[in-house]
Structures are given as C-alpha cells and as structure tokens.
Amino acid sequence: MCINMIRTSYSDAILSGFDYLLKNYPEVFVLGQGLWSPWYVGNTMKNLDKKYGKDRIIDTPVSESACTGAAVGASICGMKPIIVHPRMDFMLYAMDSIVNQAAKWSYMFGGQLNAPVTIRSIINRGGSQGAQHSQALHSWFAHIPGIRVVMPSTAQDARDLLISSVLCPDPVIYIDDRWLYEQTANLGPIKETPLNAITPKCLKEGDQITIIGSGYSTLLALKASNKLNCDGIDAEVFDLRVLNPLNSKNLLDSVLKTKRLLVIDSGWKSCGMASEVITSIVEQIPTDTLIDQPRRITLPDCPAPSCEVHEKDYYPNEEKIIKFINDEYYF
Amino acid sequence: MSMSVIRAAEIKIAEAKKNGLIKGPVHLGVGQEAIAVGVSKNLRNSDRIFGAHRSHSHILGVDNDLHKLFAEVLGRNTGFSYGMGGSMHLASKSKGFLGSVPIVTGTVPLALGAGLASKLQKSGDIAISYLGDGATEEGVFHESLNFARVSNIPILFVVENNLFSSHMHMSLRQPLNTINRFAKAHKIETRLIDGNDVVEIYRTTSEFIRKMRSKPEPYLIEAITYRWFGHVDWREDIDVGVARSKKDLLNWKKRDPIKRLSDAMINKKIWTKEKQDTLDLKVDELIDENWEKALKDDFPDRKSLLDNVYKYD
Ligand SMILES: Cc1ncc(C[n+]2csc(CCOP(=O)(O)OP(=O)(O)O)c2C)c(N)n1
Ligand SMILES: [Mg+2]
Numbered sequence: 001m002c003i004n005m006i007r008t009s010y011s012d013a014i015l016s017g018f019d020y021l022l023k024n025y026p027e028v029f030v031l032g033q034g035l036w037s038p039w040y041v042g043n044t045m046k047n048l049d050k051k052y053g054k055d056r057i058i059d060t061p062v063s064e065s066a067c068t069g070a071a072v073g074a075s076i077c078g079m080k081p082i083i084v085h086p087r088m089d090f091m092l093y094a095m096d097s098i099v100n101q102a103a104k105w106s107y108m109f110g111g112q113l114n115a116p117v118t119i120r121s122i123i124n125r126g127g128s129q130g131a132q133h134s135q136a137l138h139s140w141f142a143h144i145p146g147i148r149v150v151m152p153s154t155a156q157d158a159r160d161l162l163i164s165s166v167l168c169p170d171p172v173i174y175i176d177d178r179w180l181y182e183q184t185a186n187l188g189p190i191k192e193t194p195l196n197a198i199t200p201k202c203l204k205e206g207d208q209i210t211i212i213g214s215g216y217s218t219l220l221a222l223k224a225s226n227k228l229n230c231d232g233i234d235a236e237v238f239d240l241r242v243l244n245p246l247n248s249k250n251l252l253d254s255v256l257k258t259k260r261l262l263v264i265d266s267g268w269k270s271c272g273m274a275s276e277v278i279t280s281i282v283e284q285i286p287t288d289t290l291i292d293q294p295r296r297i298t299l300p301d302c303p304a305p306s307c308e309v310h311e312k313d314y315y316p317n318e319e320k321i322i323k324f325i326n327d328e329y330y331f
Numbered sequence: 332m333s334m335s336v337i338r339a340a341e342i343k344i345a346e347a348k349k350n351g352l353i354k355g356p357v358h359l360g361v362g363q364e365a366i367a368v369g370v371s372k373n374l375r376n377s378d379r380i381f382g383a384h385r386s387h388s389h390i391l392g393v394d395n396d397l398h399k400l401f402a403e404v405l406g407r408n409t410g411f412s413y414g415m416g417g418s419m420h421l422a423s424k425s426k427g428f429l430g431s432v433p434i435v436t437g438t439v440p441l442a443l444g445a446g447l448a449s450k451l452q453k454s455g456d457i458a459i460s461y462l463g464d465g466a467t468e469e470g471v472f473h474e475s476l477n478f479a480r481v482s483n484i485p486i487l488f489v490v491e492n493n494l495f496s497s498h499m500h501m502s503l504r505q506p507l508n509t510i511n512r513f514a515k516a517h518k519i520e521t522r523l524i525d526g527n528d529v530v531e532i533y534r535t536t537s538e539f540i541r542k543m544r545s546k547p548e549p550y551l552i553e554a555i556t557y558r559w560f561g562h563v564d565w566r567e568d569i570d571v572g573v574a575r576s577k578k579d580l581l582n583w584k585k586r587d588p589i590k591r592l593s594d595a596m597i598n599k600k601i602w603t604k605e606k607q608d609t610l611d612l613k614v615d616e617l618i619d620e621n622w623e624k625a626l627k628d629d630f631p632d633r634k635s636l637l638d639n640v641y642k643y644d
Contacts, residue, residue, distance in 0.1 A: 066439075076445065
C-alpha cells in the first residue's frame with residue numbers, strides 16, 4: 001500500500017472534499033440548513049465554518065426554495081456554490097430553481113450563461129422515520145436534461161466526485177447516503193477529474209451476471225456478490241456513479257459478456273432508474289443475448305413505512321438480493 | 332435607452348404579433364416604460380439584473396441593441412439569446428442582464444444569489460430583481476425578502492405594481508392594493524412611488540443604490556403603474572381583467588409617462604414640441620431599420636437542437 005494513503009470513512013471523505021474545494025477555490029461557498037451543527041449533516045461539514053468563516057459556510061433560514069435559488073443565482077455570477085439539503089425530502093420545496101431555472105439556464109439563452117451550482121442532497125432513511133424523511137428521488141432528477149446527477153457509493157468517490165461536481169460548469173445534483181457514512185477506503189492524493197469523464201465503474205469482475213447499482217445499492221450488490229461467489233455464482237458489479245447523462249457503454253460490454261442483468265435501485269420501481277438502465281442496455285443488444293430476463297430490485301411502490309415491521313420488508317438487503325438471484329436466474 | 336424607443340419597439344412587436352410574424356407569446360409593457368428607464372440609468376455593466384415575462388423594457392434599459400431584441404422575438408440566431416429564447420427568455424451577459432424567464436417569481440431568488448455573490452466578491456455591484464405585483468404572491472418572494480435581510484444582501488427589488496396579474500385585479504387577490512407592507516415586515520427600507528414618473532423613479536433608485544454600493548443591504552421599490560395592452564399579445568380588449576374597464580384604461584393613458592416627461596420639459600422650456608416631433612421621426616426610422624435587418628436574419632441551424640444543454644461535451 002502506498003504510504004500516503006489514509007483509511008478514511010465515506011463521511012470524512014466528503015469533509016475532505018469540501019476542505020479541498022474551500023482551500024483551493026475562493027469562489028466556492030456553501031449554504032444550507034444545519035451547516036453549523038452536526039445534527040443535520042453528520043461530521044461531513046465539521047468545523048468548516050470555523051476554518052473558513054461563516055461568510056463562506058452559511059447556515060440559512062428554513063427556506064429551501066430561496067436558498068437553492070440563491071445558490072443558482074450566485075453560480076451564474078462566477079461563484080461555485082454548494083447548496084446542502086440535509087434530506088432530499090426537504091429539497092422538494094426547491095424544485096423550481098432546480099428544474100426550471102438551473103437545468104435550463106444554459107439552453108434558454110443560447111449558451112451565453114450557465115449555472116454551475118452543486119446541489120448536495122442527502123438520503124437519510126430507516127429508523128422508522130417514515131414517508132417524509134426517507135426518500136431517494138434521484139430518478140426524478142435524472143429525467144431532466146441539463147442537470148447531472150451524481151451518486152457516489154465509495155469513500156473514494158464521495159470525495160472525488162464532490163470535487164468533480166463542484167468544478168463542473170453544469171448544475172449537478174450530488175447525492176450521498178447516510179447509510180454509507182461508515183464505509184471506508186484508502187484514499188490517495190486528490191486528482192481533479194472532469195465530471196464528463198466519469199463513467200460507470202466496475203467494482204468486481206465476474207462473468208455470470210452483471211449487477212448494477214448506485215449509491216447504497218451498489219454496496220448491497222457488492223456484499224451480495226461476495227457471498228454469491230461461495231455459491232459458485234460469479235457476478236460482475238457496476239456502480240453507476242453518474243446517473244444523468246447516463247453512459248451505458250461499459251455496462252453494455254459487461255452484459256454482452258455475462259448475458260444476465262440485474263439492476264438494484266434504492267428508489268421506486270415505476271419510471272425508476274432501474275427501468276432506465278435496463279432499457280438503455282437492452283435496446284442496444286441482440287435479442288438473443290440474454291439467458292435470463294433482465295430483472296430489477298427496487299423499493300415496493302409505496303411510501304416509506306414508519307413501522308419497523310414494514311420497514312424490514314420495504315428496503316432491499318443482502319439476503320434478499322441473494323435469494324432473488326438464486327430464485328430468479330438459472331445458472 | 333429612452334422611453335420613446337422602448338415604446339415604439341413594443342408597438343412594432345405588437346403589430347408583428349398581430350400579423351403572425353412572431354410565433355411565441357409577447358407580454359408588452361407599453362405604459363410602464365418609466366420604471367426600467369429610471370432604474371437603468373443608475374446601473375453599470377457589472378451589476379446583475381434579472382427580469383420576468385414582461386421584460387423587453389428591462390433589457391433595453393441596459394442594452395440598447397434593438398436589432399437583437401427584434402431578432403430574438405422573431406426567433407433568429409442573431410437575437411439576444413441566439414434565437415433560443417424568444418420574447419420570454421432574454422439575456423445580455425455583457426450588460427449585466429443575466430436573464431428573464433416566464434416562471435413567475437422564478438428569478439427573484441436567483442437575483443438574491445447574484446447579490447450574495449457580489450457581496451462575497453466585495454465588488455460593490457448590486458442585484459436588481461424586477462417583479463410584478465402578482466409575483467409577490469409566491470412564497471419564494473417572502474423567503475427571499477427574509478434571507479436578503481438577515482444576510483444583508485445588496486439587492487433592489489423593483490416591484491412593478493400594474494394592479495393586475497393576468498386577468499385578476501389586485502383587489503381580487505390581496506387584502507390591500509399595495510405590496511410594500513411585505514418589505515416593512517422584513518425590516519427592508521421601501522418606498523411607494525409613482526411608476527409613471529421617470530424622474531421620481533430615477534431619484535429614488537439612485538438614492539437607494541448609492542447606499543447599497545457602500546453598505547450591502549436590500550431595498551424595495553414599489554412603482555405603481557398600468558399596462559395598456561392585455562396581459563399577453565397585442566389587443567387591449569381581451570384578457571384585460573375581471574375588473575378592468577375602458578374608463579380606467581383611458582384615465583391611465585392620461586398619465587402616460589412619456590407625454591408627462593415631454594410636457595414637463597416643454598413647460599420648463601428645456602425642450603420643444605418641434606424637438607419632440609423630430610425625435611419621434613428618428614425613433615420610427617431606427618425601429619424600421621432594425622426590424623428590416625432582423626427579418627433578414629437566419630433561424631438557428633436545425634443541427635443546433637441539442638447544443639448547450641450542457642457546457643461540457
Ligand atoms: C409559477 C407561475 N404561475 C403562474 C404563471 C402564469 N402567469 C404568467 S404571467 C402571470 C401574471 C403575473 O403577474 P405580475 O407578476 O403582476 O406581472 P405582470 O404580468 O403584471 O407584469 C401569471 C399568473 C406563471 N407563468 N408562472
Ligand atoms: Mg402585475
């Protein structure tokens with residue numbers, strides 16, 4: 001192992017991404033609710049206000065709409081703002097600024113202006129928090145031309161893709177998941193990578209089934225695939241990383257090799273990310289490629305339940321995935 | 332740019348809309364020209380201006396390129412937005428006009444952010460948010476006032492209160508006919524002024540802006556005015572409002588901001604009727620010349636449909 005590699009958690013990796021950006025780019029500033037308190041954003045913003053000042057780390061009133069719009073407006077004027085929404089559910093008040101304004105600011109005016117804002121949105125669910133404190137709405141945003149949607153699943157990407165997102169000239173929704181905060185990785189020195197060069201990444205090679213995830217579902221896929229190896233099933237695992245615009249090239253190559261496809265998504269089934277990924281692959285491969293039907297594991301089509309009994313049934317987990325693969329595919 | 336040129340440009344657009352030369356909707360501000368002209372005289376190119384659906388005067392106030400406005404409403408690639416926007420999506424980056432769009436109140440928080448940026452950049456530049464009385468009914472307007480105040484953002488909210496939001500008169504929408512109470516509720520200094528008096532608008536804006544440049548803070552101007560055309564397109568007699576009568580319109584026409592200025596100057600003997608007539612002729616020539624030029628321009632290339640969705644790629 002290289003000596004300047006440090007074992008870092010996903011949440012600390014986010015913090016180090018912020019630190020890097022604030023240190024190196026004076027035009028970067030952050031606004032959102034709870035930035036002066038670990039209550040909202042865990043340790044991902046810890047002490048940044050003390051280090052960089054409350055002018056650049058702005059804890060705001062409970063005004064998602066105005067604050068997101070303000071971040072968009074500041075981005076049009078040469079700044080690189082990051083607006084933080086401690087929960088994706090709260091961000092719904094800000095849909096106009098995201099969908100009508102930021103996503104279209106370049107197109108509507110023939111490219112003379114752009115809104116390089118980063119919208120950091122946290123998926124925070126489980127623990128009986130219920131229907132309005134649990135949503136993962138990445139598919140919605142991935143539907144909109146003009147916004148890039150980023151979902152890191154590893155500590156390395158949590159840091160590096162935050163940096164790529166903030167430096168990107170387009171509006172980006174960067175979605176991190178609290179359930180990933182304890183994941184660790186050995187992080188090397190930072191190397192800036194343009195966001196449009198980021199493609200789905202193979203996290204485990206295999207030749208019998210391609211499993212594709214994003215964010216937390218990638219972690220589930222990876223864990224399940226390690227256990228599947230003991231059953232003699234050799235799965236290849238891909239992490240989408242960037243959901244929109246979706247680059248399906250290496251996913252396609254993988255499916256042509258494994259001839260089996262499973263997509264796991266932390267959102268709902270209907271009109272979801274899983275449908276999009278499956279379609280964009282299937283429409284490009286010969287009809288006789290697949291040995292089994294392409295399948296998806298998603299949330300059931302109901303709001304997140306509060307009751308712990310229902311909650312256990314609601315979210316996919318490692319065991320369910322292994323069972324699903326054993327039941328639904330012939331090897 | 333002067334009120335007369337803006338007036339003549341919009342009347343030209345009204346005719347062209349009527350004749351079917353312009354495809355998209357046009358929201359005309361004839362009767363309201365004094366506001367943009369009075370405000371714009373106090374601005375510099377590095378300020379950050381945002382408009383809405385009725386923004387021809389707002390952009391012409393800082394960028395006098397008539398040809399670009401005409402080309403844009405005609406959808407030509409030489410327009411303010413390279414033909415991608417039409418009347419409702421205008422921008423002129425080099426003059427600080429950073430965009431007008433037709434989602435009511437959509438640009439208000441953006442202007443707020445533009446002001447916040449200028450505060451962080453310590454540039455002394457200010458943000459201008461043009462909005463209508465109807466726009467004050469959206470929640471984000473109130474959030475923006477609050478945030479502007481608590482963060483001391485250099486933004487001037489310019490509310491053009493023309494008493495209507497499409498067909499609905501103020502009295503059918505709000506308990507009072509004025510909106511400056513919202514500024515007071517947020518401890519934002521405000522003034523209610525005659526929106527058809529260009530001198531008063533200029534003076535008030537200049538006083539506020541001078542203060543804003545030295546000490547970042549929000550201000551709000553409420554300018555009472557009236558639009559002569561219906562909410563959208565060229566006719567006076569449709570879509571004009573549940574409570575809008577012909578008599579009201581005639582009365583407001585008597586308060587024409589252009590005639591008032593001209594008459595006042597003639598009274599003070601700094602202007603003459605002859606000079607006014609010569610000016611009017613010159614304005615007509617200017618309009619025709621730019622219109623003809625715009626008509627000859629090309630539409631955007633069909634191959635450009637997917638351009639500029641993203642900056643990368
Ligand atoms: C969010 C939104 N709601 C409704 C509309 C429809 N609409 C277009 S213009 C308008 C009236 C706005 O009135 P005001 O802000 O007073 O501006 P004015 O037209 O008087 O200049 C409305 C309701 C819209 N464009 N956007
Ligand atoms: Mg109005």
